[in-house]
Amino acid sequence: MPDDSRTFLQQAESYAVKNSSPESPLLRDVRRATAAELRYDDMLSGPLVGALLRMMAGLTAARFVLEIGTFTGYGTLQIASGMTSGGRIITCEGNDKYSAIARRFFDRFHKEQPSGPRIELLTGMALDAIREQKILESGPKPDLIFLDADKESYPVYYDVLMPVLRPGGVMVIDNAFWGGKAWADAAGEADDRKGKAVDRMNRLISVDARVENVLLPVRDGLQIVRKHPEAS
Numbered sequence: 001m002p003d004d005s006r007t008f009l010q011q012a013e014s015y016a017v018k019n020s021s022p023e024s025p026l027l028r029d030v031r032r033a034t035a036a037e038l039r040y041d042d043m044l045s046g047p048l049v050g051a052l053l054r055m056m057a058g059l060t061a062a063r064f065v066l067e068i069g070t071f072t073g074y075g076t077l078q079i080a081s082g083m084t085s086g087g088r089i090i091t092c093e094g095n096d097k098y099s100a101i102a103r104r105f106f107d108r109f110h111k112e113q114p115s116g117p118r119i120e121l122l123t124g125m126a127l128d129a130i131r132e133q134k135i136l137e138s139g140p141k142p143d144l145i146f147l148d149a150d151k152e153s154y155p156v157y158y159d160v161l162m163p164v165l166r167p168g169g170v171m172v173i174d175n176a177f178w179g180g181k182a183w184a185d186a187a188g189e190a191d192d193r194k195g196k197a198v199d200r201m202n203r204l205i206s207v208d209a210r211v212e213n214v215l216l217p218v219r220d221g222l223q224i225v226r227k228h229p230e231a232s
């Protein structure tokens, strides 16, 4: 990306954050703790994507949400703050260090909002954890799914998760540009396994008759995929 367009996008993002609903003190603390304890926070979805997730939780009147890739819990807590009381979020994280930080903040959320949604953190590889819990086989279908884990598996996650999303529900997928590798691969300019997988998923979505989607140039690309109400 040319330097001047990068500057424009950075300025646009910072302007957009300033002029969107602010994050709560709890969310600010998650960001600060992540930066202080891990010394990197670039995997965290951040205020803009977070605010959009929170809005999606409200717009879908979400009672049951599934998140793949918790990291330190920022996106989970944004979603939780957009949900009504009595709901449930299942979130999956494969890294113990990250899940320990997330668990601390989930405990604080449950204390601060005892009648808010319950957050259940599954540790281990996401698809195994979900299969063990039999989430995909029985029970209510998720109203909202946030996919934000290993990019090479994105097409598999999409295949496995779209059938369990409730008709009319929404799947949000982060890093749909994968730093520009998604289209570099499409143009044959790079050989990046993650970029190829992300591009494959984006193409799958754009021809999937079960859904309508919009791929937004927000941060690293955000797929908003809505399952048609009559789709199974």
Ligand SMILES: C[S@@+](CC[C@H](N)C(=O)[O-])C[C@H]1O[C@@H](n2cnc3c(N)ncnc32)[C@H](O)[C@@H]1O
Residues within 6 Å of the ligand: 043, 044, 045, 046, 068, 069, 070, 071, 072, 073, 074, 075, 076, 092, 093, 094, 095, 098, 124, 125, 126, 127, 148, 149, 150
């Ligand atoms: C981009 S971060 C998630 C950010 C988080 N959703 C947020 O909103 O701040 C991706 C996370 O997915 C986790 N992850 C990657 N592959 C995974 C897998 N197969 N199963 C479970 N977690 C995985 C990583 O350890 C990492 O914490």
